[in-house]
Amino acid sequence: MSRSEAVTRILFEAFPAAEVRLFYVLGFAACAAFAYGVYVQVRKYRRGAPAALAGGMWPRLGWMIARVLDHRTVERRDPAAGGAHRLIFYGFTLLFIGTATITLQYDILEPLFGVRFWYGRFYLVFSLVLDLAGVALIAGLLYMMVRRGWLKPPKLDYARPDRSPGDPDFDRPQYRREDWAFLWLLLIIGATGYVLEAARLVWLQGRADVWDTRWWSPVGALLAAALRGVGLGPAGGGALRHGLWWFHGLIALGFIALIPYTKVKHVFTAMGSLMVRDPLAAQRLARIPESQAAPGVAAITDFTWKQLLNLDACTRCGRCHEACPARAVGAPLSPRDVILSLREFAHATLESGTLPAAAELNVHGKSPGQVAQETLWSCRTCMACVEICPVAVEHVPIIVQLRRKLVEDGAMDPLLAKTLATIHKTGNSFGESRRRRGAWTKALPFPVKDARREPVDVLWFVGDYASFDPRNQKVTQTFAALLAEAGVDFGILYDGESNAGNDVRRVGEEGLYEVLADANVAALGSATFNRVVTTDPHSYNTIRNEYPDFGGRYPIEHYTTLLERLFAAGRLKVTQPLRYRVTFHDPCHLGRFNQGYEAPRQLLALLGCELVEMGRCRSNSFCCGAGGGRIWIPDPAGGEKPAQNRIKEAAAIPGLQVYAVSCPKDLTMFEDALKTTGNEGKFVVREIIELVREALPLAAPAGAHA
């Protein structure tokens, strides 16, 4: 044996054959326990409904691997935890690969093919890398312990807003125990690994191949020096090594066996969940298949396998809990707890050999694991949870599927039921006559084309609030005037337009959504136009992302990008810069849903405004509370409303003059919240359209343009 081949990892040296055999038996037992656990989990997912995945397998795999490696989703809005997780992930992964490589040579390549590579320089470099990986692992674990034990971020508090103290599943102490057990287990595996290495060095200090290369394992070498310092000799080192070897080996095998049964499984389920991620999960909800007898989800088995996998991917990191506007104002909803409840439910019902009776699979209700109506109706479908989830859990489609069942049963607020019936009857949520949809045009000094009668360049889909709400009608008229002044050839559908259905769909009334989408696609089909514009982000989202499933594909934009282009082309010019100190509220359906972050900001800059961002802006924008049909459901009296919470955030900006919005519902919600929070008179709420008008005072008398 050459000198370099002697430099290798000491494995079973000095072990009696019986102990080696015992170790292999235990190793296979751990693998068997792991395999059985995986089988039970896969069987659970297969008990779900089929799921259609968009996009190809390879791009999804590539995207998943990239996210796992770059940890981008893990460090968002919590860089410290993300960094610590990165240390743990890379440390653990390298150590795992290292151990796997040993097995590869020792148990496979060498006995079968006589191939050896685990020696010499390769071994030494690897030894150094693994030693550093261990440092990373332990450093990451220690930070996580400090975080859980001392920093205690509120998002890690498992107390539930949808349960009361005293309920059996109120704050789930078993979760805390599991979190700590996981951290301690990994820490002990890592720490004993080092002590084991040091003991081995002390034991074999007489062997030059071992002792002379010890600094390739710097932590082990340092510890060895310390052990020698306290008087440990080769014989003591040997005994310590033997004992620790078994201790380290047994907990490592135990860890492997426990993976599918504990939160450790997230290492696989999170990867799976990332891989099946739907980038339009909240923007484009699924249709109800023709073959499905009852709409929505009643039983846990009505969820798709992908959704069941989503449930298992959750790591309880609490980012959705933190981001949820309903939770922030004390509503009985935390997206985290919806997911965890359903996961507990799936665990209790779908992991046994035989499926329980159908009655025991109902996920609606107030028992542990079930989701209450009040919880589901608290959701604004604002997508904050989906957007921030590091492991691609898609809460919104899950909640809407549950709501579809509630709608079918009529289990909803009577006012909401009334509004839905009104929309069915009149095509709008205001209960106004269809023919009054275009009535706002009568106040204009020029006619607005009926796009069904003559071709137009730009078809303006106006939407309910912009058409019927008196305050928003003023904005609508102003926008029409701006378009006319810029010489845009535009028209509207008049009574051919119906409520776009975005919020009806998110309420869970899919049948009504189908009626509305079909009606609008037919109306749009009867018109000749080049592109669609709307001032309403809700209409924008559903027409852009959901109408294609109903045969309607149109180039559509929000008014902010159209105005920006008109300014860039010189068709609109700022004649009176505003110099206001403004803040901007990103509408959920424009920002998070469709990444329309820049155009509104650029418009505000063009107008000469000084933009001061709120802490929660862009992708972290805080919902006004109107989404998901909540605008039709009265908020409980007394409590804070999301819009009030938001206005208070804006009010903290020194010298704020204007709270700028770009969504009709935002205008309604925030003007109301401005009054109810007592901030009236301190600053004003304005549509960007109104600010544009202010910066471009009418030069010519009304009606003078073409």
Add this chain to the structure above:
Amino acid sequence: MKILVAVKQVAALEEDFEFRADGRDVDGDFLVMDLNEWDDYSLEEAVKIKEACGGAVEIVAVSVGPPTVDEALRKCLAKGADRAVRIWDEAMRGSDSIAVARILAAAARAEAPDLLFAGVQSSDQAVAATGIATAGFLGWPHAAVVSQFTYTPGAATAVLRRELEGGLLHELEIRTPAVLTIQLGINTPRYASLRSIKQAAAKPIELRTLADLSLNAAEAGSSARVRRMYVPDKGRAELIEGSAAEQAKRLAAIIRESTGAA
């Protein structure tokens, strides 16, 4: 056990409307048709009885009207009616409450229900006679403006409360078969999802003619007819402000104006 629920498709006015050329009704283009609000409650009351006893109850929605009424009947099917019956003959066009009651009574004899529910009134005509007149033609016990109802299928009597003026309630026991007119608020009508309405579209609506009910055209027709429908001239009100002298001056001007002495 069978419950017959008499329903009506009512018309709601749009904000701007025009009268028909003959001046006897609003032009149909300006009307939005829907199930009468009271009927929503009476149907719900029937469905609740059915649900409470586990289903051995047949609910039949019945309406008198042209084919457009099918939409209202489908809504009833969507909300839980087992069958829907529409009775129509051109002779019934424009019939008043009493004629409709005579037709409904004939239908009730054919169906032989244990209970007949009707709304207290219809929101468009507001005669509030159809239900009780039907009881009259049938010679059945009846109660109007029922705000609470308790009945176990198969029982010979039912207990109910009805609203009286001045906040008083009447509690009575009534023999079945009986006719009840149901008041708003007796329950919370369920929402009929669009999906259930679409599914109801596949269910048949049974059509009955005069002959089916052994009625003649005279019995089905109205004994009263609408001569005209119109918007009355609006009165005027004005708050006169200012000093006593100014008020007197304005008052004098108004008097001169209204007597044509200006």
